[in-house]
Amino acid sequence: MSTRTAIQPGSSETVAVPRSGGLSLPFDPVLLLATLGLITCSLITVADATVDDIPGNPHYFVTRQAIYFAVGAAAAALLWRLDYSRLRELKYATYGFLIASIVAVMALGSVARGSRRAIDLPFFSFQASELGKVLLVVSLAAFMVDASRRLADRRTTSRILLLGLVPAALVMLQPDLGSALVFIAITLTILFVAGAPWQHFAALGALACVAVTLGLVVLPAAGVSILHGYQKDRLTAFLHPSKTADKAGYQQNQSRIAIGSGEKTGRGDHATQTKYNFLPEHHTDFVFAVVGERWGFAGAALVLSLYALLIWRCLRILTLSKNLYGALVAGGIVAMLLFQVFVNVGMTIGIMPITGIPLPLMSYGGSSIIATMLAIGLLQSIYAQGRAAAAGKGRVLTF
Amino acid sequence: MIEPAGSPGRAGTPTTPQLALRVAILGGIAFALFAIVFLRLWFLEVLSGDQYRQQALDNRVRMVAVPAPRGSIVDRNGTPIVENRPATVIQLDPRRLPAGERDAAATWGQQMSKRALLPKGHRGEPIPIPAPATPELKLRFARLAAALGVAPARVQENVIQQLAVLPYANVRVKVDVPATVRNYLLERQRDFPGIAVERVYLRRYPLGSTAAQLLGTVGQISPTQLGTQAFRGVHQGAIVGQGGLEHTYDRYLRGTDGVQTITVDASGRAKSSRLARQPRSGDQLRTSLDLGLQKTGQTAMANVIGSGTGTAGAFVAMDPRNGRVLAMGSFPTFDPNVLARPITQAKYNAIFGPKAGAPDFNRAIAGAYPTGSTFKPITAIAALQKGIITPDTPVDDPGVFVAGTQKFYNAGKVPNGVVSLRRAIQISSDVFFYRLGSEANPLGPVIQTWARKLGLDHPTGIDIPGEAGGTIPDRAWRARQNAKEIAYEHKHHTQCPPNCLYSDKRPWSVGDNIQLAVGQGDVQASPLQMATAYAALENGGTVVRPHLGLAVEDDTGSPLQQIDTPPARKVTMNQGDRQAILDGLHMATMADGTSADVFQGWNQSAYPVFGKTGTAQRPPRPDQSWYVAFVPNKTRPIVIATTVEDGGWGAQAAAPITCLMLKNWYGQKAACSPGKSKTK
Structure with a gap:
């Protein structure tokens, strides 16, 4: 592996750290491997699931997905070559752009399935909340670093929490419950990694319990509803999917049938749940069920292993970061990926409610793909900078 | 952990023990979540996969x-x-219809089922059939309709109605099209896309x-x-x-x-x-039907009624030994081929409505009529068994019988002089049987009991549905009718109109029993019931269960299963008494018997006919003609009951039909001319 980045022939000692101005930069090969593996899985699965979706154009979705990956990869490469730490200085800009883009979507966006989540651009529809996840990680980590000396102060925790909750509340209004939950997960994880006191988390936990009780039990009883009816149905349908097979539980039921019917090695071309459209959203939210039906436990386990690899590398990079900012960004990305993977996969196998969260790097969709690729690029940048700092105690910037 | 070779370790990273702990916790959480997902996947795919595979197939x-x-x-x-x-059915493949048409059908079906949930009377107008989804489709339907000879709207209606029920099945556009039309359509697939042909x-x-x-x-x-x-x-x-x-x-x-x-x-x-x-x-x-006998009976009845004698009628011919029905007909009749294809309600009403004489009504089993004098042998066996008379008890018949203030006359008030049972049956003396009815009345339901034993007053149990039970009136029956009438008046606060037919609220009287004895008044029986009763007289007391089904066979005619129909019951009767009645019935077809002239020239020694005429009064309608007869025979015994509504005297309409059927059954030559006997 080291040979790839070696710049001095014959010097087996040399770490893959380029000097300033060089073209090579260290990168995490395992992270790259996991990413490429997931991209491959995504392309194969999306191609397979959507063959019959658009008559006469069997490659419509997979072509687009490949373009999204290409664009995402280019953006990731760009980020990798930049020192991520500079983003810290842009915290107001990134945070401002995050809020502005969500508000813009709410004002200008197109309505799809009852919620306003995206702005239609000529080539694809821009889903602000997807990019917002990365923007939130970058900006919130910066705010956190600024406050890292006053960690014990309750106000610090509240301020960071508030900064995370504002975009969460905004996407909730779209309504996009899933993204709101991702935002909250990111916020909490950044606080956690930064070292916020345990008491604060205990207090937050208690507060959350009260809020959930109020939101789901007391207020509806009093006639005020926080969640839409369909959202509540979705959140509770997974508890008894067969009973509600015609309504909210339909998708989940079909998804479980699809995955279960895959058995050990999958149904291959006889995957009727996907082929005959019983499985809804089979290239987006339920793409994991397609994997489960077509390639069985073997395929699903492979995809999950790739995610496990990804998460492990994130955590590893977190510890390798040259500064707190990098660690916090890596922590936020861990939260973003882990939460989305667990909730999405959990939804397809019937242990989590349907919340409309895509499976990062697998689900079809430009916004999600590009945002996740940006996150991967950031990780590589943290890795590169961390390695460089370890080797040369200096900042590395290749541009 | 894979790291580039020669890595200088972790120097330069700001890892503190606190951060390490928190990262470890994050890692632990991640591990736990992945473990949960893996276990659940294992459960779904490996442990219960076959169950989900089946669900996916279903x-x-x-x-x-x-x-x-x-x-x-x-x-x-x-x-x-x-x-x-x-027959060829022309169908349309729904896959070849525009999506708009299928959606319209689904919408229409949903609206119709919503409408069906409303209570009756509040549903409003039926949902109109939507127009064809595209102008192109409209043209297509018009072409198809023209080729099939149906209305274009009918094609659209079929498509919408059937797709609403079964969206994936082919739509039947027309059943039973000629081969030429089928070939025409199949040769022009381009003009008629999605045409499918099915054989039904x-x-x-x-x-x-x-x-x-x-x-x-x-x-x-x-x-x-x-x-x-x-x-x-x-x-x-x-x-x-x-x-x-x-x-x-x-x-x-x-x-x-x-x-x-x-x-x-x-x-x-x-x-x-x-x-x-x-x-x-x-x-x-x-x-068990004999088509020759069946056709003879139907033709004879059609001819008699066609010549102006009577309006409707029925006959039953049966093997008296076992109840096998040899022929059964009802007039007016119809050609069932009209029902083999879809038929409009208007056309159905025209063919089967009351104006057409309800030809699908099987009068042989469902027509309950007063039986007239054909009932007399039943009265006779009851009186003989009860000991009211012996076969030779002489009774004076002055032409009228007086019971209290009521007078009952012979037909035409003809006096017959002193008669005993045989002669009374031969010439159908009413006064003789009036007397039996009168004398039986104080002894309880004597005649009624025998009528029921022989198969009247309840269905015979023939193997086709729709049988009438008939009526044998007695004291209890009249009390029930009165109770019904009173209940009706209570409920409606008005008198029961004359056509409600319950009763006139009078109690049972001797007059009722006298009427019953000659098959008049409230007595009602079907031709099948009379044939069953006479069969029991012929065979010595076995009340058969009439049936048409003989055997179930495969399509080559080899038997798979015999249809076994045991008799309903056995009735014991004194054979001397029975013989006396048989004598009377045989005499009635000979010499000056009531149906003698009908059987003029009949070979009585080879095929002795035992027959009884009946002329039932059904005011205000004309009399109903009856004839019930049997011929005992070692190999081909037969009992035939015939009735002609509004047919007049028994010898006039019903007896000649029976004679013609017997003639066919035994291959005889006889004139079978209408009889002139004017007896009931």
Whole structure:
């Protein structure tokens, strides 16, 4: 592996750290491997699931997905070559752009399935909340670093929490419950990694319990509803999917049938749940069920292993970061990926409610793909900078 | 952990013990979440995968029945009365219709089912059939309609109605099209896209109206029939027997429909299909009918009624030994072929309405009439068995019988002088039987008991539905009728109109019993019941259970199962008494007997005829003509009951028909001219 980045022939000692101005930069090969593996899985699965979706154009979705990956990869490469730490200085800009883009979507966006989540651009529809996840990680980590000396102060925790909750509340209004939950997960994880006191988390936990009780039990009883009816149905349908097979539980039921019917090695071309459209959203939210039906436990386990690899590398990079900012960004990305993977996969196998969260790097969709690729690029940048700092105690910037 | 070789370790990273702990916790959480997902996946895919595999299969497969040809119905000699005829059905493949049309059908179906949930009377107008989805489709339907000779709106109606129910199945546009039309359509696939041809089996009646009322029709199983014991295992939409033999023997005739499995997608569109089970054709039913006798009876009755004697009628010919029905007819009649295809309500009403004389009403079993003098042998056996008279008790017949203030006359008030039982039956003396009725009345329901023993007052149990029970009036019956009338008045606060026919609220009187003794008044019986009663007299007391079904056979005619119909019961009677009545019945067809002139020239020594005329008064209508007769014979005994509504004297209309049937049955030559006897 080291040979790839070696710049001095014959010097087996040399770490893959380029000097300033060089073209090579260290990168995490395992992270790259996991990413490429997931991209491959995504392309194969999306191609397979959507063959019959658009008559006469069997490659419509997979072509687009490949373009999204290409664009995402280019953006990731760009980020990798930049020192991520500079983003810290842009915290107001990134945070401002995050809020502005969500508000813009709410004002200008197109309505799809009852919620306003995206702005239609000529080539694809821009889903602000997807990019917002990365923007939130970058900006919130910066705010956190600024406050890292006053960690014990309750106000610090509240301020960071508030900064995370504002975009969460905004996407909730779209309504996009899933993204709101991702935002909250990111916020909490950044606080956690930064070292916020345990008491604060205990207090937050208690507060959350009260809020959930109020939101789901007391207020509806009093006639005020926080969640839409369909959202509540979705959140509770997974508890008894067969009973509600015609309504909210339909998708989940079909998804479980699809995955279960895959058995050990999958149904291959006889995957009727996907082929005959019983499985809804089979290239987006339920793409994991397609994997489960077509390639069985073997395929699903492979995809999950790739995610496990990804998460492990994130955590590893977190510890390798040259500064707190990098660690916090890596922590936020861990939260973003882990939460989305667990909730999405959990939804397809019937242990989590349907919340409309895509499976990062697998689900079809430009916004999600590009945002996740940006996150991967950031990780590589943290890795590169961390390695460089370890080797040369200096900042590395290749541009 | 993979790291580039020669890594200088972790120097430079700001890892503190606190951060390490928190990262470890994050890692632990991640590990736990992945463990949960893996375990759940293992459970779903490996442990219960087969169960979900089955659910996935059920999801996509729909079953469609492939109709099995029904079994034929044949006469005793194997001549088909009902058989199958393959017919071409022109269908439309829904996949070749525009999506808009399918959506319109689905919407229409949803609206209709919503409407069906409303209470009756609040549903408003039916949802109108939407117009064809595209102008192109409209043209297509118009072309198809013109080729098939149906209205274009009818094509659209068929498409919408059927797609609303079964979105993936082909739509039947027209049943039974000629081969030329079929070929025309198939040769022009370009003009008629999505045309599919299916073969179905329709019923065919090669003998036209022969035995029309006995056969019944076939039709889709009704919601009330679905799930009953008789139709166990029959699926919705199946064609089953409705009425007649088709109904009774449906489970043999219907066969087993095949199954076609159609693979569908989530919106119910067919992707592929496969014949999963071959249809098995139904078995053949052999009946006891003798087509020669049947046709003779029907022709004779049609001729008699056609000549202006009577308006309607029925006959039953039966083997008195075992109740096998040899012939059974009802006039007016119809050609069941008209029912083998779809028929409009207007056309149906024109053919089967009351104005047409209700030709599908089987008067032989469902017509309950006063029997007139054909009842007299029953009165006779009751009186003899009870000891009211002996066969030789002389009774003076001055032409009138006085009971209290009421006077009962012979027909034409003719005095017959002193008569005993045999002579009384021969010349049908009313006064003789009036006296028996009068004398039996204080002894309780003597005549009634014997009438019931011999098979009257309740259905005989013949193997086709729709039988009338008839009426044998007695004291208890009259009390019940009075109670009904009083209940009616209580409920409606008005007098029961004359046509409610309950009673006139008078108590049972001797007059009722006197009327009963000669088969008048409230007595009602069907020709089949009279034939059963006379068969018991002929065979010495066995009350048979009449039946038409003889055996179930496969389609080549080899028997699979005999239909066993044991007699309903045995009645013991004094053989001397019975012989006296038989003597009287035989005398009635000879010398100056009531039907002697009808059987003039008949070979009485070879085929002695035992017959009784009946002329029932049904004011305000003309009299009803009856004749019940039997011929004892070692190999071919027969009992025939014939009645002609508004046919006048028994010897005039009913007896000649019976004579002609006997003539056919025994291959005799006789004139069978209408008799001139003016007796009841």
